[in-house]
Amino acid sequence: MTPAQGGAAAGAVTTARASAGPPAQPPRQAGTPHRALRNTLGRYATGVAVVTARSPNGLPVAMTINSFTAVSLDPPLILWCLAVRSARGAAFTAATHFAVHVLTASQHQLATRFAGPAEQTHDLPMTTGPHRLPLLPDTAATLICRQTGLFTAGDHTVLLAEVESHTAAPGQTLLFADGAFHPGPSTGNGRVCPVDG
Template sequence: MAQSFIPGPDNTRALRGAFGRFATGVTVVTAAAERGPIGITANSFTSVSLDPPLLLWCPAKVSRRHDAFVSAERFALHVMGTGQDQITWAFANTAEAFEHCDWERSEHGVPLISGCPARFECTIRDRIDAGDHTVIIGHVTRVATEDGPVARVFLGGDYGQFDPG
């Protein structure tokens, strides 16, 4: 049976559940901050443009990491694979979870996680206030891909994977 509602403060859980019916990828975004390298797990990512190459992601304003990411000039967005759940869970809990992964700094000091299906190094082009999140639009300056790892999928509050075979 279909359900319909008008989103409001009394039904944010239902709205979240409706949003959760759309499968997304799982990413870890990293940046260099005053306190050192930081990361955060995010599923609010999408490509925006091929020419120029742009993507966006949206950190929540209630996150203790929000201001550090919004003030950064550069970041890297890592599409995470099925074998990297420990990394994504670690960065969901703390910004300093780098002991859970192989990583190195880019020439700009941005932490780059190894072994991801795709990684996008970006400079921030725009920061847009959007309710309880900030939309960060990044200009992609470098891309790295790896054959083999299958990208992790998030749907209905749980991890899964898509097998195109």
């Protein structure tokens, strides 16, 4: 996936009041192109992850995302956003479980491989994890998640999930900002951490 694909917020343009108060915001330009908004959102650096699952026919599916975020520690919840128009959308929304792989700085080719519309899991060494999830090797972190909710937000579907288990490894992570990949900080403790109930 390229930079986070958000929709422009709708709102009416108001004129500045003569009375004291907060300074007036500049009016929004009608018809601001999505590219401009994406460029603005792209100033915010994000991590890069690949989500994997099994399609209803049992085949592995994978997709690069940068919309992954933590929601809650108790219970342990995360979410990520899936474009409504995605060709792999039906497979992910139907999956009861999925795995989120946080990529290392050296795995930018994996990010590119799964960012396009075509499925690219062939000829890729993967192992089988809990719930028959396809797992990528040597990632900075992996979270095994159970889907708990779906809702539509603009041109995306938000997938909410509970983290069942997770692992982390030391090393630099991969970041995405201003339309390009960048190496992130080197950290991690390499522990396997089951989530407390």
